[in-house]
Amino acid sequence: MNFIDNPGKLRGFEKHIRVEKVSRRSILKGLGVTGGFVLAAPVMSRQAFAYETGAGKMPHGVVVDPRVFVAVAPDGTVTILAHRAEMGTGVRTSLPLIVAEEMEADWSRVKVEQAHGDEVKFGNQDTDGSRSTRHYLIPMRQIGASARTMLEQAAAKRWGVPATEVKAVNHEVVHSASGRKLGFGELAADAAKESVPAIEGLKLKDPKDFRYLGKGQVGIVDLHDITTGKARYGADVRLPGMKYAVIARPPVTGGKLVSFDPDAALKVPGVEKVMQARGWPWPSKFQPLGGVAVIARNTGAAIKGRDALKLTWDDGANGKYDSVAYRKELEEASRKPGLVVRQEGDADAALKGADKVVVGEYYLPHLAHVSMEPPVAVADVKGDKAEIWAPVQSPGGTREDVAKTLGIPEDNVTVNVTLLGGGFGRKSKCDFALEAALLSKELGAPVKVQWTREDDLHHDFLHTVSVERIEAGLDKSGKVIAWRHRSVAPTIASTFAAGANHAAPFELGMGLVDMPFEIANISCENPEAAAFTRIGWFRSVSNIPRAFAVQSMVGEIAHATGRDQKETLLALIGSPRIVKPAVKDMWNYGEPYDSYPIDTARLRKVVELVAEKGEWGRQVPKGHGLGIAVHRSFVSYIATIVEVAIDEKGKLSVPRVDTAIDCGTYVNPERIASQIEGAAIMGLSLAKYGAVTFKDGKVEQKNFDDFQVIRMDESPGVTNVYIVPPGPDTPPSGVGEPGVPPFAPALMNAIFAAAGKRIRSLPLGKQLEA
Amino acid sequence: MIKVKINGQEQSWDGDPDLPLLWFLRDEAGLTGTKFGCGQALCGACTVIVDKEAVRSCITSINDVAGREVTTIEGLHPNGDHPVQKAWRQVNVPQCGFCQAGQIMQAAALLMENPKPSHDQIREAMAGNICRCGCYQRIENAVHLASTGV
Numbered sequence: 022m023n024f025i026d027n028p029g030k031l032r033g034f035e036k037h038i039r040v041e042k043v044s045r046r047s048i049l050k051g052l053g054v055t056g057g058f059v060l061a062a063p064v065m066s067r068q069a070f071a072y073e074t075g076a077g078k079m080p081h082g083v084v085v086d087p088r089v090f091v092a093v094a095p096d097g098t099v100t101i102l103a104h105r106a107e108m109g110t111g112v113r114t115s116l117p118l119i120v121a122e123e124m125e126a127d128w129s130r131v132k133v134e135q136a137h138g139d140e141v142k143f144g145n146q147d148t149d150g151s152r153s154t155r156h157y158l159i160p161m162r163q164i165g166a167s168a169r170t171m172l173e174q175a176a177a178k179r180w181g182v183p184a185t186e187v188k189a190v191n192h193e194v195v196h197s198a199s200g201r202k203l204g205f206g207e208l209a210a211d212a213a214k215e216s217v218p219a220i221e222g223l224k225l226k227d228p229k230d231f232r233y234l235g236k237g238q239v240g241i242v243d244l245h246d247i248t249t250g251k252a253r254y255g256a257d258v259r260l261p262g263m264k265y266a267v268i269a270r271p272p273v274t275g276g277k278l279v280s281f282d283p284d285a286a287l288k289v290p291g292v293e294k295v296m297q298a299r300g301w302p303w304p305s306k307f308q309p310l311g312g313v314a315v316i317a318r319n320t321g322a323a324i325k326g327r328d329a330l331k332l333t334w335d336d337g338a339n340g341k342y343d344s345v346a347y348r349k350e351l352e353e354a355s356r357k358p359g360l361v362v363r364q365e366g367d368a369d370a371a372l373k374g375a376d377k378v379v380v381g382e383y384y385l386p387h388l389a390h391v392s393m394e395p396p397v398a399v400a401d402v403k404g405d406k407a408e409i410w411a412p413v414q415s416p417g418g419t420r421e422d423v424a425k426t427l428g429i430p431e432d433n434v435t436v437n438v439t440l441l442g443g444g445f446g447r448k449s450k451c452d453f454a455l456e457a458a459l460l461s462k463e464l465g466a467p468v469k470v471q472w473t474r475e476d477d478l479h480h481d482f483l484h485t486v487s488v489e490r491i492e493a494g495l496d497k498s499g500k501v502i503a504w505r506h507r508s509v510a511p512t513i514a515s516t517f518a519a520g521a522n523h524a525a526p527f528e529l530g531m532g533l534v535d536m537p538f539e540i541a542n543i544s545c546e547n548p549e550a551a552a553f554t555r556i557g558w559f560r561s562v563s564n565i566p567r568a569f570a571v572q573s574m575v576g577e578i579a580h581a582t583g584r585d586q587k588e589t590l591l592a593l594i595g596s597p598r599i600v601k602p603a604v605k606d607m608w609n610y611g612e613p614y615d616s617y618p619i620d621t622a623r624l625r626k627v628v629e630l631v632a633e634k635g636e637w638g639r640q641v642p643k644g645h646g647l648g649i650a651v652h653r654s655f656v657s658y659i660a661t662i663v664e665v666a667i668d669e670k671g672k673l674s675v676p677r678v679d680t681a682i683d684c685g686t687y688v689n690p691e692r693i694a695s696q697i698e699g700a701a702i703m704g705l706s707l708a709k710y711g712a713v714t715f716k717d718g719k720v721e722q723k724n725f726d727d728f729q730v731i732r733m734d735e736s737p738g739v740t741n742v743y744i745v746p747p748g749p750d751t752p753p754s755g756v757g758e759p760g761v762p763p764f765a766p767a768l769m770n771a772i773f774a775a776a777g778k779r780i781r782s783l784p785l786g787k788q789l790e791a
Numbered sequence: 792m793i794k795v796k797i798n799g800q801e802q803s804w805d806g807d808p809d810l811p812l813l814w815f816l817r818d819e820a821g822l823t824g825t826k827f828g829c830g831q832a833l834c835g836a837c838t839v840i841v842d843k844e845a846v847r848s849c850i851t852s853i854n855d856v857a858g859r860e861v862t863t864i865e866g867l868h869p870n871g872d873h874p875v876q877k878a879w880r881q882v883n884v885p886q887c888g889f890c891q892a893g894q895i896m897q898a899a900a901l902l903m904e905n906p907k908p909s910h911d912q913i914r915e916a917m918a919g920n921i922c923r924c925g926c927y928q929r930i931e932n933a934v935h936l937a938s939t940g941v
């Protein structure tokens with residue numbers, strides 16, 4: 022079975038990991054890197070798929086070319102390029118593993134190399150949107166199958182037998198009729214001369230022969246390096262003659278430097294220079310905010326120097342941003358009609374005629390990403406050439422933006438992608454790399470720009486702040502006949518264009534217009550909301566507020582009708598069906614709707630699975646309660662049950678979490694489990710503590726003492742993960758983000774069950790202690 | 792001139808005596824395994840072992856460790872096979888991995904002091920080390936595994 026009951030107990034990963042030291046030269050002799058071989062990117066044909074994905078529509082699409090992604094050295098070492106960024110999801114393991122599977126490489130003889138940013142060469146590299154496995158399962162299989170075919174053809178030629186008589190098996194090609202065998206290394210040089218087979222004719226492995234895919238028995242490729250301190254993150258890059266910099270940025274978004282006095286800073290031992298850093302007016306996408314940079318011989322000196330700076334700022338118009346006042350504005354907007362973004366039936370009339378109307382107004386504050394590694398980048402700009410080393414989710418975008426910012430051709434920019442110490446969407450924005458590039462250019466030396474945690478909190482591209490108001494009209498039997506959802510929140514589009522006041526289509530498609538309940542009269546509205554700081558993607562984005570509101574409302578309806586939460590939820594989901602999109606061109610995570618429709622049978626299935634495995638309805642001790650929630654996001658289906666315990670003083674703990682995920686065909690269930698375990702922690706963090714607030718335009722929180730996240734002593738007692746076995750042709754779907762949205766509403770439904778108190782405003786904070 | 796032994800090697804420093812050990816290790820000595828996560832002793836990413844105790848190198852000055860012995864993740868075991876490191880690999884603990892050096896050093900210090908910690912003792916001793924990716928369940932299992940023999 023594919024269920025993972027206790028992934029923490031898996032043993033024996035180590036033997037699968039071997040980090041080979043292969044000199045570059047031996048790779049260069051191998052398959053794939055011979056000079057004139059790189060062709061214009063063959064973007065894969067649509068027909069080659071059992072299903073279609075949106076991969077081909079991403080900027081630069083997909084490249085299926087074994088010569089770009091695979092190299093076989095004469096000693097048999099197979100090097101596979103990882104072209105997506107590793108931020109903790111396991112993608113640097115999972116995608117190369119697909120190639121290794123399909124080419125019959127022995128994973129213990131595979132070395133993974135990170136691709137630099139070059140989307141023409143590698144295809145889209147924007148590691149975001151929970152897309153990597155979804156978009157690359159088939160292409161990586163095709164790349165592996167091509168490489169295998171080339172090795173088989175080379176062996177067949179050597180032996181003078183038809184290619185149909187030979188077969189690659191575990192790192193060698195075998196001719197069973199004669200009992201002859203040749204290792205991949207022995208075939209490397211000849212295989213490199215074979216032409217790349219047409220995608221259409223490739224024979225992919227029968228899934229029943231898979232050795233690695235769907236098994237979850239390999240450790241992550243960086244495991245040894247991470248546990249010994251050798252893994253290289255952005256901050257770990259050191260270049261000869263490199264300077265260390267920190268920057269004092271305008272405390273208010275859109276603020277400007279008026280004057281600065283560098284004298285005291287220059288007296289700090291180790292400080293070498295104080296200089297102005299170029300900034301752009303707000304909003305300007307990912308361009309730096311500017312300010313004053315302190316350059317030193319080490320980071321400690323640079324920080325101390327910055328503390329000694331005397332700075333005067335002009336805060337500008339956003340100096341008025343105040344979270345308490347802004348919340349009132351959002352609440353008021355949510356109580357008045359707004360832009361209608363979805364309409365079915367007549368929700369107004371049905372609400373008026375309803376027997377009972379349940380109203381929930383939910384507030385969710387700004388959140389900061391606080392990835393463990395604060396933003397950091399190293400740049401070395403010489404003349405019209407730039408080289409960057411940085412933990413970026415989007416190396417292609419970074420390359421483009423560095424080129425534009427420095428005014429040099431993109432071909433002159435090299436972006437080396439280090440490991441990311443967490444990303445969660447923050448590192449999709451390359452402002453920190455642009456800062457380093459600009460400083461290096463001006464200094465004429467390599468420089469590292471290190472953000473402190475305070476910088477990270479003060480200058481994040483924050484998760485939005487929102488009020489979600491839902492009115493549900495019930496008839497006499499308790500059936501929901503009307504649903505009005507108003508969602509008010511500053512939009513991410515405001516970071517790209519001044520005056521963007523309504524949600525972008527992709528934001529509407531995250532839990533608002535795609536809401537799957539079977540209700541006759543539905544109205545979704547999106548009243549205006551202005552932004553006063555930089556808004557950006559945060560793991561699962563608008564799904565957080567939408568799932569929170571919708572799934573909390575399910576709990577409220579269950580209470581109002583005296584029914585079980587799970588039964589209420591299933592009744593609202595309604596019959597198993599393919600939901601017809603309620604709006605034209607509904608954003609569907611960039612995927613074609615035919616391949617990835619809203620399938621309520623799958624939605625019901627995860628609810629039923631988690632209820633069964635998670636023992637929904639079990640007797641819990643006094644002070645405990647169970648809550649359930651389900652949400653489809655990133656075209657995956659996830660349901661979570663949370664058990665809470667609340668003591669006499671109102672102190673909350675979480676003894677148990679159960680989550681069921683249907684992410685279609687999957688690659689590495691072990692990493693799926695780790696993502697879901699992590700999503701429970703992130704969900705609990707945001708539900709219990711998460712809030713970034715503004716006063717006088719400035720972020721009030723500074724560090725992990727006032728922007729708290731869950732620590733081990735508060736983490737769930739146990740988190741169980743259940744993965745739905747996919748159907749034969751179920752396309753793969755997202756994993757990195759969708760675990761987050763159902764957690765907070767499941768928690769609040771559990772709190773209601775335990776204590777009878779409905780929490781509608783996040784974070785929980787001390788609300789239970791009052 | 793401040794002298795300090797790091798991973799068995801004598802090192803010296805004649806710059807600012809207040810320089811946090813973290814930045815000496817990372818930027819001056821090139822030992823980048825120790826990470827910066829908060830600079831305020833709030834996250835544990837910078838944890839090293841001084842003599843036999845886990846300390847946060849971000850708030851410990853180089854002067855504070857003069858004449859003492861500092862062990863970083865690079866020096867925990869010559870081949871990276873300390874029981875804690877082995878347990879970590881068996882459980883496949885890390886996600887992004889950035890907090891893990893600090894977690895491992897904290898766990899190693901815990902086991903030096905208390906070779907058989909209980910469930911609650913593990914959760915308490917490790918509470919100073921934040922993992923934003925949320926690997927706590929596996930960290931807990933790995934510490935337990937290390938304490939019972941890998």
Ligand code: FES
Nearest residue numbers: 828829830835849
């Ligand atoms: S960096 Fe030292 S505790 Fe966070």
Ligand code: FES
Nearest residue numbers: 888890922923924
């Ligand atoms: S593994 Fe990413 S912070 Fe712990």
